[in-house]
Amino acid sequence: MTKAHQHACLECDLLITMPRTISHRTNVHCPRCNHKIAIGHNNAKQYVLAMSVTALILMFIACTFSFISFSSNGQARTINLLQTSTELYSQEYYFVSFLVLSFIVLLPTLYLLSVCLIILNTYQRSHIFPSAKLGRLMSYILPWSMAEVFLIGVLVALIKVVDMADVSLAPSFWAYVIFAPLFTHIASIVDNHRLWSWIDNAK
Numbered sequence: 668m669t670k671a672h673q674h675a676c677l678e679c680d681l682l683i684t685m686p687r688t689i690s691h692r693t694n695v696h697c698p699r700c701n702h703k704i705a706i707g708h709n710n711a712k713q714y715v716l717a718m719s720v721t722a723l724i725l726m727f728i729a730c731t732f733s734f735i736s737f738s739s740n741g742q743a744r745t746i747n748l749l750q751t752s753t754e755l756y757s758q759e760y761y762f763v764s765f766l767v768l769s770f771i772v773l774l775p776t777l778y779l780l781s782v783c784l785i786i787l788n789t790y791q792r793s794h795i796f797p798s799a800k801l802g803r804l805m806s807y808i809l810p811w812s813m814a815e816v817f818l819i820g821v822l823v824a825l826i827k828v829v830d831m832a833d834v835s836l837a838p839s840f841w842a843y844v845i846f847a848p849l850f851t852h853i854a855s856i857v858d859n860h861r862l863w864s865w866i867d868n869a870k
């Protein structure tokens with residue numbers, strides 16, 4: 668972070684002139700309401716890029732392999748992550764099916780692809796996708812990305828099902844177990860100040 672710019676506090680709307688550099692793990696708080704504005708991180712750009720690519724690979728694994736297997740009274744059933752949406756679709760819950768697919772797969776993936784493209788745009792002059800539009804898209808997407816909510820829902824459901832059937836957790840489940848907290852970690856590092864300083868650097 669070398670370029671100073673002003674940043675409006677999300678809590679109280681105070682316009683704050685951000686410091687040119689923020690030391691590693693140092694928090695910048697709003698002087699009026701003490702809301703955390705930004706946190707310093709060495710090599711944030713490279714770190715976030717590496718973590719985002721890792722998260723995208725985990726999402727690919729989560730969508731490719733089996734998620735959970737159930738067996739009870741001699742009958743076995745294996746489901747994959749995308750079936751959480753397609754099963755709803757087959758029961759004619761079209762809108763709910765679309766929302767589930769969006770919240771747990773499409774929007775987190777779109778967020779991660781956007782952050783990767785914004786970081787890559789800081790290294791090159793010609794941009795296929797403009798960083799400012801991607802940044803705005805990420806702001807809209809983030810509140811609707813619910814990977815961790817879905818994971819907690821699955822864990823609660825498993826506690827209820829485990830008495831009724833033999834449950835075995837497949838590779839896709841473990842990939843998503845790592846993906847959900849990793850996504851939250853990435854989103855916590857990509858605060859508005861850092862995101863828009865990358866977008867400024869890309870211009």
Ligand SMILES: [Zn+2]
Nearest residue numbers: 676679697700
């Ligand atoms: Zn404030």
